[in-house]
Amino acid sequence: MxxxxxxxxxxxxxxxxxxxxxxxxxxxxxxxxxxxxxxxxxxxxxxxxxxxxxxxxxxxxxxxxxxxxxxxxxxxxxxxxxxxxxxxxxxxxxxxxxxxxxxxxxxxxxxxxxxxxxxxxxxxxxxxxxxxxxxxxxxxxxxxxxxxxxxxxxxxxxxxxxxDAVTALSGSGPAYFFYLVKAMIEAGKEMGFEDSMAALLVKQTMLGSFHLINNAEKSLDELIKAVASKGGTTEAALKRFEEGLLAQNLKEGIFAAQKRATELSK
Ligand SMILES: NC(=O)C1=CN([C@@H]2O[C@H](COP(=O)(O)OP(=O)(O)OC[C@H]3O[C@@H](n4cnc5c(N)ncnc54)[C@H](OP(=O)(O)O)[C@@H]3O)[C@@H](O)[C@H]2O)C=CC1
Ligand SMILES: O=C(O)[C@@H]1CCC=N1
The missing domain is CATH 3.40.50.720 (NAD(P)-binding Rossmann-like Domain)
Structure with missing residues (x-):
């Protein structure tokens, strides 16, 4: 061709x-x-x-x-x-x-x-x-x-x-993932790790977690529950995410991308 x-x-x-x-x-x-x-x-x-x-x-x-x-x-x-x-x-x-x-x-x-x-x-x-x-x-x-x-x-x-929704979800999606990974690596650095160590800890965690999503016979809620022990560290992080409306903000970002795709067609 x-x-x-x-x-x-x-x-x-x-x-x-x-x-x-x-x-x-x-x-x-x-x-x-x-x-x-x-x-x-x-x-x-x-x-x-x-x-x-x-x-x-x-x-x-x-x-x-x-x-x-x-x-x-x-x-x-x-x-x-x-x-x-x-x-x-x-x-x-x-x-x-x-x-x-x-x-x-x-x-x-x-x-x-x-x-x-x-x-x-x-x-x-x-x-x-x-x-x-x-x-x-x-x-x-x-x-x-x-x-x-x-x-x-x-x-x-x-x-x-x-x-336009595909554009907002999977077209732009890699950037959302990179953004999250970057924030996690920055948190690692602020807690005292060298750049390379913070990057390794986060990247391997994301890779392993992705494979768990694909291979474990559990829903995303069950996977979260399996990490978050009652009264433990994950629960403390998730509580802070909820207070900051992290999930809601992520969704609103995706809807903003969809809106922008629609504007581009005008
Ligand atoms: N990047 C992504 O993740 C995705 C992008 N897209 C879509 O793909 C398209 C391209 O994006 P992307 O590859 O990131 O953009 P790039 O800027 O990397 O590539 C576009 C290229 O086209 C050149 N160009 C501009 N005008 C002309 C012209 N008249 N003739 C020939 N070449 C020209 C640009 O030159 P110059 O830099 O000088 O302007 C640039 O090198 C966009 O429409 C985007 O919506 C879709 C899905 C994902
Ligand atoms: O940001 C953009 O407009 C393009 C479309 C999807 C990813 N990049």
Whole structure:
């Protein structure tokens, strides 16, 4: 398959690297359009694919075009892309908030898949949800799904409107996890540990706990109860979290992300 990527940044390249790793796309069939000069130079030197800085008629030769610029940059991209896009090309957008309708209208093009991945895709451990326009054939959809599957797990959504919630939950989710881990490491340092020791204690705890969620036949409440002894240390921490409305604040943060995704589509 021949794939062009408009905006070869963090996510665009996480996708591209998985496609290459699983031999779904050959490097010579990967066309990277990247306007950031420093990034383009880095991509050139690591021989990541054919690298150019602007959209040209050459883009029309690719089976699939991935849109992975920031939503704010999309109006400029669509102006250029609509001049060169060919009717049989598949568009895969991973941009937060930009709806299939809006992409169809701005490109005057029908065949659109809209996906929301996350950065663990860099390790083939991503979580992507995707929806598609009614105009796509099953064969075209399967081709895109095969590519996405190389980046981790994927779910198809009948309802595109759910993608803003996906963005808030799993798209942005890695940052929430990193934020929690960082706060725990900082607490460790404040209690007197060296940076590396605090990081080890927290990272191994998070890793082991993740596997317990997946492997123990217990609910999350039961897992919490199994750690929190009556009158003990965990209970003291959880009480403080409740007083500070930590869970409520986390949820409100996620709803704010969803609201922002909806705003980006306007
Ligand atoms: N990062 C994440 O975790 C996730 C991101 N997304 C979505 O992926 C998209 C990209 O995000 P991310 O990879 O983090 O962003 P990046 O900034 O890392 O990548 C986007 C790249 O596109 C370049 N660019 C901007 N305009 C153009 C243009 N006209 N032609 C070619 N290249 C251009 C940017 O250059 P410059 O830096 O100079 O602007 C930048 O290098 C966003 O829409 C985001 O919503 C989706 C899921 C997760
Ligand atoms: O923060 C953002 O807007 C993008 C979408 C999901 C993750 N990063």
């Amino acid at each position: 021949k794939v062009a990527i408009v905006g070869a940044g963090n996510m665009g390249m996480a996708f591209a690297k998985s496609f290459i790793q699983y031999d779904l796309v050959k490097k010579e069939n990967l066309f990277l359009i990247e306007k950031n000069a420093a990034r383009a130079e880095a991509l050139q030197s690591e021989k990541a694919g054919v690298v150019v800085d602007t959209i040209s008629p050459k883009v029309g030769e690719y089976d699939l075009i991935i849109l992975s610029v920031k939503p704010q940059d999309y109006p400029t991209v669509s102006e250029e892309l609509k001049k060169v896009i060919q009717p049989n090309q598949i568009i895969l957008s991973i941009m937060a908030g930009i709806s299939i309708d809006k992409i169809q209208e701005s490109l005057n093009h029908r065949i659109i898949v809209r996906a929301m991945p996350n950065t663990p895709a860099l390790l083939g451990m991503g979580m992507t949800a995707f929806a598609a326009s009614g105009d796509i054939t099953l064969s075209q959809l399967k081709k895109v799904e095969n590519l996405i599957n190389s980046t981790g797990r994927a779910v198809f959504l009948e309802e595109e409107s759910l993608l």
